[in-house]
Amino acid sequence: MSTTTARRLSVPAVHARPAIRVAVADSLPLLREGLFALVQRSPVMRWAGHATTGPELVHLVGHTQPDVVLLGAGANREPQLAAVLAAARSTPAVVVLVEPGQVNRAYLGEALRAGARGVVARDADPLRIAEAITTASRQIHIDGQLRSVLLPGEAPGALPGPLPVPRRPALTGREYEVLHLLAEGLSTTQIAAGLLLSVETIRTHVRGVLRKLGARDRTHAVALAFRSGLLVVPEQPTGEGRTALSPV
Numbered sequence: 001m002s003t004t005t006a007r008r009l010s011v012p013a014v015h016a017r018p019a020i021r022v023a024v025a026d027s028l029p030l031l032r033e034g035l036f037a038l039v040q041r042s043p044v045m046r047w048a049g050h051a052t053t054g055p056e057l058v059h060l061v062g063h064t065q066p067d068v069v070l071l072g073a074g075a076n077r078e079p080q081l082a083a084v085l086a087a088a089r090s091t092p093a094v095v096v097l098v099e100p101g102q103v104n105r106a107y108l109g110e111a112l113r114a115g116a117r118g119v120v121a122r123d124a125d126p127l128r129i130a131e132a133i134t135t136a137s138r139q140i141h142i143d144g145q146l147r148s149v150l151l152p153g154e155a156p157g158a159l160p161g162p163l164p165v166p167r168r169p170a171l172t173g174r175e176y177e178v179l180h181l182l183a184e185g186l187s188t189t190q191i192a193a194g195l196l197l198s199v200e201t202i203r204t205h206v207r208g209v210l211r212k213l214g215a216r217d218r219t220h221a222v223a224l225a226f227r228s229g230l231l232v233v234p235e236q237p238t239g240e241g242r243t244a245l246s247p248v
Contacts (some may be wrong), residue, residue: 019046020137023064025057026050026072026097031122035070035078035212038126054081055180056171061085061092068133071098072122081230082114084176093117093136097129098146108150112140121145142234171230180204183222183231 022045024035032050039045048066051057061069069092082094095118096111108119118136118225120129120143128143135141142150171179174195181191192202206218215221225231 013057019044020133021046021048021064021066022068022133023048023057023060023066023092024050024070024072025052025054025060026070027052028072031072031097035129038130041180045130054084055177057081058176060082062173065115066092067137068093068095068117070095070097070129070133071116073099073102082111082116084171084173084230085115089154095120095132095141097122103149105150108142108146110151117141119143119146119150122244171209175205175209175212176230178202179209179221179225180231182206182209182218183225 017070024032026032036047036050041162048064049060050115051060057069057071060066071082071085071094082096085092087095094116096116098108098111098119099122102108103121112121117139118132118141120132120141124132124143124145128145132141132143133195177195178191181194186194186204188199188206191197191200195202209215210217213221213224215224222231
């Protein structure tokens, strides 16, 4: 072996930065497929899975621990779900995909206060969505199209200052699951059986939900959750039977 060859072999390899693991939550299949294709084409991203509802997303985050979650309005009509994810053990960076009707300072500010790391227009071109993912994995990202709405008069490169904390402590992922099942009318015993937990553990989670929502009892907690947008009733076509309660 020549001296030159030996020197080449002894040079330490340069390790690339780990790929950004991306999960998507939205009820629209076309959007999920488009974002999947975007992530698959990127050399710096890796697909971590998708969800269509809030509870599915909480479960997905707990098991796959993505770095970034793209949160569409189809799975989160109000930004409170970002606060639930912010309380998760792995704490992914949440990027809210903003619909045209949500492009206002009140909604954008609430999304960031709830814990979102980034906001980008849902109909933005792929390059801007990719930029939102990569930037939000490190710092707050406000898409250029939305910056003038959220930060009127700010310099183009300015980042928002410290934002007020959410009005109430965020529910943990497990507390959110329990709240969802309470809204479906399940008893403590039924919830414990469904989540494979003890009855006493479920009671502890219920107490946490009541305390964090400032609720008197379970019924009041469910009412407050619907009123705040943490839980929503899905729109059903006329004639499809009764409307079931469903999470964000």
